[in-house]
Amino acid sequence: MLAAAPSETEAALARRVEKLERINAALMAQVERGMDQQGGAYALFRTAIALEGRVRARTEELTGVMHRLERSNAALAAAKEEAETANRSKTRFLAAASHDLLQPVNAARLSLSALGDLPIGPEASAIAGQVERGLQTIEDLIKTLLDISKLDAGVVRPSIKPVPLRDMMSGLVDGFEPVARRKGLRIALRCADDLCVASDAVLLHRILQNLVSNAVRYTGSGGVLLAARTRPGACRIDVVDTGLGIAEADRPQVFEEFFRGRATPDAEPGLGLGLSIVRRMAQALGHDVTLDSRPGRGTRVSLMVPLAERPAPSDAPRPAAWTRLSGARLLVVENDPSTADALCRLLRNWEAEVSVHRDLAGAAAGYATAGRAPDLMILDYHLDDGACGLDVADYLRTLSGTPIPAIVTTADHSPEIELRAAEIGAELVHKPVKPAQLRSLLTYMLA
Amino acid sequence: MEGGTQVRTHLCGIRTVWTETRDAREAVAELAAALASHAPVAHLLIFFSSDYDPEILNAALTTTFPGTPVSGCSMSGGMAPSGGFEHGLVAVAFPAKGFRIASIALDTIDRLDVEGTAAAVRALRRRLEPHGPETRPGRFALCLIDGLANAEEAVVSAIAWALDGIPLVGGSAGDDLVFRETVLLHGGRIRRRSAVLLLIDSDYPIEIFRSDNFEPTQRRFVVTASDEDRRVVHELNAEPAAQEYAAAIGLKPDLLSPLSFATHPLAVKVGGEYFCRAIRHMNPDGSLTFFCAVEEGVVLTLARHCDLVESTRAELDRIDAAVGGIDLVIGFECVLRRLDADSRQLRQGVAELYRRYSVVGFETYGEQFRAMHLNQTFTGIAIGRAPES
Numbered sequence: 001m002l003a004a005a006p007s008e009t010e011a012a013l014a015r016r017v018e019k020l021e022r023i024n025a026a027l028m029a030q031v032e033r034g035m036d037q038q039g040g041a042y043a044l045f046r047t048a049i050a051l052e053g054r055v056r057a058r059t060e061e062l063t064g065v066m067h068r069l070e071r072s073n074a075a076l077a078a079a080k081e082e083a084e085t086a087n088r089s090k091t092r093f094l095a096a097a098s099h100d101l102l103q104p105v106n107a108a109r110l111s112l113s114a115l116g117d118l119p120i121g122p123e124a125s126a127i128a129g130q131v132e133r134g135l136q137t138i139e140d141l142i143k144t145l146l147d148i149s150k151l152d153a154g155v156v157r158p159s160i161k162p163v164p165l166r167d168m169m170s171g172l173v174d175g176f177e178p179v180a181r182r183k184g185l186r187i188a189l190r191c192a193d194d195l196c197v198a199s200d201a202v203l204l205h206r207i208l209q210n211l212v213s214n215a216v217r218y219t220g221s222g223g224v225l226l227a228a229r230t231r232p233g234a235c236r237i238d239v240v241d242t243g244l245g246i247a248e249a250d251r252p253q254v255f256e257e258f259f260r261g262r263a264t265p266d267a268e269p270g271l272g273l274g275l276s277i278v279r280r281m282a283q284a285l286g287h288d289v290t291l292d293s294r295p296g297r298g299t300r301v302s303l304m305v306p307l308a309e310r311p312a313p314s315d316a317p318r319p320a321a322w323t324r325l326s327g328a329r330l331l332v333v334e335n336d337p338s339t340a341d342a343l344c345r346l347l348r349n350w351e352a353e354v355s356v357h358r359d360l361a362g363a364a365a366g367y368a369t370a371g372r373a374p375d376l377m378i379l380d381y382h383l384d385d386g387a388c389g390l391d392v393a394d395y396l397r398t399l400s401g402t403p404i405p406a407i408v409t410t411a412d413h414s415p416e417i418e419l420r421a422a423e424i425g426a427e428l429v430h431k432p433v434k435p436a437q438l439r440s441l442l443t444y445m446l447a
Numbered sequence: 448m449e450g451g452t453q454v455r456t457h458l459c460g461i462r463t464v465w466t467e468t469r470d471a472r473e474a475v476a477e478l479a480a481a482l483a484s485h486a487p488v489a490h491l492l493i494f495f496s497s498d499y500d501p502e503i504l505n506a507a508l509t510t511t512f513p514g515t516p517v518s519g520c521s522m523s524g525g526m527a528p529s530g531g532f533e534h535g536l537v538a539v540a541f542p543a544k545g546f547r548i549a550s551i552a553l554d555t556i557d558r559l560d561v562e563g564t565a566a567a568v569r570a571l572r573r574r575l576e577p578h579g580p581e582t583r584p585g586r587f588a589l590c591l592i593d594g595l596a597n598a599e600e601a602v603v604s605a606i607a608w609a610l611d612g613i614p615l616v617g618g619s620a621g622d623d624l625v626f627r628e629t630v631l632l633h634g635g636r637i638r639r640r641s642a643v644l645l646l647i648d649s650d651y652p653i654e655i656f657r658s659d660n661f662e663p664t665q666r667r668f669v670v671t672a673s674d675e676d677r678r679v680v681h682e683l684n685a686e687p688a689a690q691e692y693a694a695a696i697g698l699k700p701d702l703l704s705p706l707s708f709a710t711h712p713l714a715v716k717v718g719g720e721y722f723c724r725a726i727r728h729m730n731p732d733g734s735l736t737f738f739c740a741v742e743e744g745v746v747l748t749l750a751r752h753c754d755l756v757e758s759t760r761a762e763l764d765r766i767d768a769a770v771g772g773i774d775l776v777i778g779f780e781c782v783l784r785r786l787d788a789d790s791r792q793l794r795q796g797v798a799e800l801y802r803r804y805s806v807v808g809f810e811t812y813g814e815q816f817r818a819m820h821l822n823q824t825f826t827g828i829a830i831g832r833a834p835e836s
Contacts, residue, residue: 018685023671026672041740045820047604053718
């Protein structure tokens, strides 16, 4: 028995070891399968449990996220504030960059107008015309977008002062008269001489300019009336046209960006930004804008502006910046409309007051209306019907009795012209005019 | 349960009918009579005893309810508000008002094409959500799966994949612990080796749940030889499986019965939680066949029961609060739980819960909860009383 016992124990131990080895092997295989992507039905069950755990975890996570969202409302508000500040500084940057943005556009337009002076074929002319229109659209778009962003960011703060209405409105009527005439439209003004409103002259001018521009664009026949009527304590400025009118359904949208009405066929397509600008500027000024329209009959847009005391003449001295470009009164004589337009835009960009004429007769009439001599004349050498820009200089200098400074522009590089310009003391600038050169010349001559 | 046919109309409009009538034709006729005086049925869900001839039952259903979609499966016992019962049928009649239902049958699940199944389920979803995937609080899915095809894990994984978070519960069809043939009904046809899936949009709050009642002991087994596809475990701890298991519970292997399996469940620990892996039957070669997949190397822990009635009550009370008052519960309960309850004389307590929470359903060979195939649980969906606002 004693001898048997150890051998029995040995057999039992051997069996036990064998079993443990097999258990071990099974466990190791299982662990290895656990690392494997492939799996049988049991693996699917295990995956399902993992998924279930994940669903629960996701629910808890979502609850957590919700709480965090609630907590982060304050942080969001702060971030919004920061973003608005950034937006404002961005707008300031854009405004500062506006001249630089527009400069190359103006340069391109002047080059194009010079191209128009060269003997090129009708096809090339047509293409040049298309490029010209494209450039104009770009320019308008840049300016308008800048204005919108400035208004939105609150960079533009109106400075409310007494504004004599008649001067402003007649200037507008004069400005649009050529366009209106080309379309066969009458454009009329009705405004008392001494009417004066409390507004920001620059913004009010832009508002009315947009309204008149729209009126002309969407009117095929008849005319446009710009009228100022006094109401108790206020003045109502109406821009009335006999155009297509605005359908009832469209009225809520016309003040939105990029809404465009059906323009008359011959009109330049608009950007759809005019009335949106009008609304923003009017809001900034606190002026009410109302719209009244009968489709097929016409539209009246009215602006309610508070009345102001007319300032005593001594209260409104010419700004001291006579010698600077800003506010300088420039007279331009140029027979080519697109060149005239480009030059005019460039000069107005520099905040000069510009009157444009196509010939001596026009310049003479402009002089008579203004009642005084311009600060400087920019004259095209070759005018229509063989006329010469130098004659205009001569005429106006004689009429005013002052040696009005003059710049003569020409695409003609002949020494004869250079000589004749020098004879009358005018500066000669060759086309295409380079804006930077023109600007420094103007600054120098007006100093 | 006192025999005859009983019907209950729930607040949500669902009507449940249950009968112990032994003849299939008669049972269907009584079902029709019970439903006759009410609004038309949008979908009829039927759980029936495997001793009904499925051909006769199906023929009776198609002639009695022409044009009404019918889904169903054989069972190992019914659950109704009057308590559990062994033979007969349980019907859940969904009204058109408040419920929108789409259903499909998935065939040949023993050779499951996972991609194809998921695609079919996605197509089913499009029938309820023609304008693209949307989440609705009252949406859920019910599945019935052949309990002898050894395919629940794959089927429920494929379905849950395509359901993408829509709550899913279901049960494995049974045949009264005979393990010979389980059948499903769908589209007027008898189906074998199949699954049926119902996707349901309800206007009522819903909540799915699963409940079990066991705790682990210190006794553990390592599966050292198994046939995973056939769900057969040959060896536990390198001993013949039945012998090792029987020794652990203090029985001779030849005395093992469904009641032993019910009383001494085995469980696996996955992700920190124990899940029952129930034994279906013992084979002559001393191996054990399971109601679920078990692979080699899996550690099975011997478990013991906790209070079945209390754990079920706690879960139903919780769900009752979650849905703002339970209107009815469609439940799937493991047949082994019923055996266990019977042996402990707990039927009364269970019946009381069924009555209180209007439980209808059947006794299964397995329960499905989201992507999981479970054993020895009470799993189901509760429908609340108040319409979703």
